[in-house]
C-alpha cells in the first residue's frame with residue numbers, strides 16, 4: 001500500500017460510516033465488559049437484525065469512553081442530532097435507544113443520559129485518547145478513516161530521521177512511564193548510538209495497582225501505539241520492535257496481535273512499509289506478572305528470556321540494550337503521543353500544558369470520587385479541577401483527605417496542595433511523582449499509616465530480591481508500619497523509619513527500591529500527627545486500625561492492668 | 574587500551590579505561606568492603622556495600638559495576654557511606670538466622686568479618702529469623718538457607734567457571750532462595766559435578782563441607798584466579 005491508497009481507504013470507510021442514519025458506539029473495554037457490555041452489544045446486534053434496520057443503523061464495539069464507573073456506556077451518533085452518551089445501559093434500555101434513534105424522526109431518550117457538556121467531558125482534552133471510544137479497535141479501516149497512519153506516511157516521505165527526532169524534541173514530550181525523561185533526547189541518543197541492529201520497545205507492563213491507562217490505550221486504539229513505534233523505528237534506525245504486554249491483559253494482547261496482522265497484510269508494517277525502503281516488524285512479548293519487569297533493564301532481560309531482574313545502569317539501554325544493541329524503550333502512552341505530534345506539528349503540541357511539561361496526561365481516577373474512570377487532561381490542570389469538577393467531588397458528604405499519585409513510587413498530596421498544577425516538577429516538589437498516571441482519591445476515613453503500609457506491602461512482595469536495601473529494607477519497614485497500625489510501636493520506630501527510608505532511596509539498585517519509601521515519606525511529611533497519635537496515644541484518628549497490641553516493653557504493665565480489671569469485674573459480678 | 578585519570582579521595586590516580594572503579598580503588602590500597610563481588614566471575618551489584626560517592630552524580634554508585642571515567646572524583650569513606658554500610662550489614666544479619674557461636678564458619682566468615690570491621694555490635698532491626706530448611710542430600714556438601722545472604726556467588730561460579738549451572742535463584746524479594754537443579758534436592762542433581770567451587774566461594778556458612786564442626790569451615794578462593802589464569806593466559810602455576 002502507498003500513500004494515495006491509504007487515503008482512499010480512509011475515504012471509503014468515512015463514506016460507509018456516513019451512509020448510516022445512526023451509529024451506536026458501545027464501549028467494549030474491560031471495565032464496561034465486566035459490568036455487562038457484552039449482553040448490551042449482543043442484544044443490539046440481534047435487535048437490529050430482527051427489525052431489519054441493518055441499512056440504517058450500525059452497531060460498533062469501541063474502546064473506553066472515560067466514565068467507566070457509569071458503564072456500560074453507549075454513544076449514539078445520529079444524523080441531524082447532537083451526539084449523546086447513555087450510562088448504565090441495560091439490554092432493555094439498549095433496545096429503546098435503538099428504536100428511538102433509528103426512527104425516521106430520531107429523538108434522544110430522556111433516561112440515563114450523560115450530558116455532553118458535563119464537566120467530566122468539558123475539562124478534558126483528548127489527544128492520545130482522541131480515537132478511544134469512537135473507533136472499532138479491531139478494524140484497521142476505522143483507524144485509517146480518522147487519519148491513522150497518515151503521520152507515518154508523512155514522516156517516511158517528507159522527513160529525515162533527524163527531523164523526526166528534532167520534531168519530538170521541539171514538542172517537549174516527556175516520557176509517560178514515570179520518570180519524565182525528554183523523549184526527543186532519548187530518540188536522538190539511540191539514533192546516534194553505533195550498532196549494527198537497533199530495537200524499539202513499547203513498555204506496556206503497567207503494574208501500578210489501580211492504573212489502567214496503558215491497557216485502555218492498547219485495547220481501544222492499538223494502531224495508535226503501533227504507528228508511534230514505527231515512526232520511532234524510522235527515527236532511530238530500528239527494524240524490529242517489541243511490545244511488552246502485562247500477562248493480566250489478554251484482551252489488549254489479542255487486539256494488538258490482530259492489529260499487527262492487519263497492518264502487515266496492508267503493508268503498513270513489515271517489509272517495505274508504505275512502499276518505502278523502511279521495514280519494521282513488531283512482535284508481542286507477554287509478561288508473567290512481576291511489577292519489577294516494568295523497569296527497563298528487567299523488562300529487557302525478560303524479553304530476552306532471562307530472569308526479570310534489573311541490572312545496574314550505565315550502560316543505559318540507549319547504548320547497550322537488547323542483546324547488547326542500542327534500544328529505545330518508551331511507555332505505550334508516550335508512543336500514543338507521536339502520531340498527533342507529527343500530524344499537527346511540534347508547535348501545536350508544545351502549546352498544550354505548562355512550561356516544562358507539555359501535552360496531556362491520562363489518569364486513572366479511582367477511589368472515593370463520584371465518577372471514577374479514565375481521563376485525559378492538559379498538563380498543569382489543578383488537582384482540585386480533576387477531583388471536584390471532572391470527578392464530581394467526594395461522595396457521601398465526606399471530606400477530601402489526600403490524593404495519591406504515582407502508585408507505589410509516588411506519594412500522598414494533602415488538601416492544602418489541591419491547587420497545585422499537575423505536572424512533573426510540581427508533583428516532585430510535593431514529594432510525589434506523576435508516575436504512570438494512577439490517581440487515587442481518599443476521604444477522611446482513610447488512615448495514612450495504613451495507606452503507607454498497603455504500598456509498602458506491595459513493594460515488599462514485588463521486590464526482586466537482588467539488592468539488600470530493597471529486599472530486606474521493605475520487609476523491615478513493613479514490620480514497623482505493622483507495629484504502628486496495631487499499637488505496638490515505640491517513639492524510636494519513627495527515627496528508624498525515617499533513617500531506613502532515606503537509606504533505601506540512596507542505596508537501592510533500581511527504581512523500585514529507590515522509590516518504595518516515597519508513599520511512606522510523603523505521609524510522614526504531611527500527616528505526621530497521625531503517626532504520633534498511633535504511637536503516643538495508641539489511637540487511630542481515622543478509626544481504621546484496631547490497635548489491640550502493646551509495645552514489647554509495656555507488655556508486663558499491660559498484663560497487670562488487665563489482670564486487675566478482670567478481678568475487679570469478677571468482684572462486681 | 575587508553576588511560577584515564579581520576580581522583581580517589583582527592584588523590585590523583587590513573588587507570589586503564591576498561592577498569593571498574595573497585596579495582597582501581599583497591600589498587601590504591603584503600604580497603605572497601607564487598608560481599609557479592611568475586612574476582613573471576615561477573616559482577617552483580619547486589620550487596621551495595623561497595624557504594625561510593627561520585628562528584629556530580631546525585632546517586633551513589635556501586636564501585637564493582639561502575640566503569641572508570643576520565644576526570645571523575647570519587648569518595649570512598651564519607652560519613653554517610655560508612656553509616657549506610659553498617660545499616661546494610663545490620664539488614665543482612667536481621668534477614669536470616671546468624672548465630673555465629675554455633676556456625677561452621679565462625680571466625681572465617683566474610684559477613685562476620687565485614688560486620689566486625691565496621692563496628693556493627695548490635696542490630697537495630699527486628700530479627701526475621703524465618704525457619705528455613707537445610708539441604709544435606711548431597712554426599713559431600715550442605716546448603717543451609719538460614720545463613721545465605723543471596724549474594725549469588727555460588728550461582729555465578731557454578732555457571733561461569735564450572736559450566737554446570739546447577740545452582741540458581743528461585744522466587745523474589747525476601748522469598749528468594751538458592752535452588753539446586755530445578756528445585757530438586759542437591760543430591761538428585763545429575764548436573765552437579767561435585768567440584769566444590771560453590772562451597773569455596775560462599776562468603777558465609779550457608780555452603781559447607783559435610784563433617785565440618787563449629788568454626789571448622791575455612792574457605793579458599795585462590796583456586797579461582799589459578800584456574801582463570803591458566804585458562805585465559807595459559808599461565809599454570811603448579
Ligand SMILES: Cc1cc2nc3c(=O)[nH]c(=O)nc-3n(C[C@H](O)[C@H](O)[C@H](O)COP(=O)(O)O)c2cc1C
Pocket residue numbers: 174175176177178179180181183203204205206207208291292293294295296297329330331332334436510511512
Ligand atoms: C519498578 C519500576 C516499574 C516500572 N514500571 C513501568 C511500567 O509499568 N510501565 C512503564 O512504561 N514504565 C515503567 N517503569 C519505567 C521504565 O523503567 C522506563 O523508564 C520507561 O518505560 C521509559 O519510558 P518513557 O521514557 O516513555 O517514560 C518502571 C520503572 C520502575 C523502576
Ligand code: SF4
Pocket residue numbers: 292310462463464465466467468470471508509510511512513514
Ligand atoms: S531495588 Fe528492589 S527491585 Fe530493584 S534490584 Fe534491588 S531488590 Fe530488585
Ligand code: SF4
Pocket residue numbers: 670671672673674676677678679680682683684685720777778779
Ligand atoms: S554465616 Fe557468618 S555471620 Fe552467619 S552465623 Fe555463620 S559466622 Fe555468623
Ligand code: SF4
Pocket residue numbers: 730731735737738739740764765766767768769770771772
Ligand atoms: S559443586 Fe560444582 S557443579 Fe556442583 S553445584 Fe557446586 S559449583 Fe556447581
Ligand code: SF4
Pocket residue numbers: 720721722723724725726727728751774775776777779780
Ligand atoms: S549460598 Fe553462599 S554463595 Fe550462594 S548465595 Fe547464599 S551466601 Fe551467597
Ligand code: FES
Pocket residue numbers: 027028029030031032033063064065066067068071072073373374
Ligand atoms: S471501559 Fe467503558 S467507559 Fe471506560
Ligand code: FES
Pocket residue numbers: 606607608609610617618619620621622623624635636637638
Ligand atoms: S560488591 Fe559491589 S555491590 Fe556487592
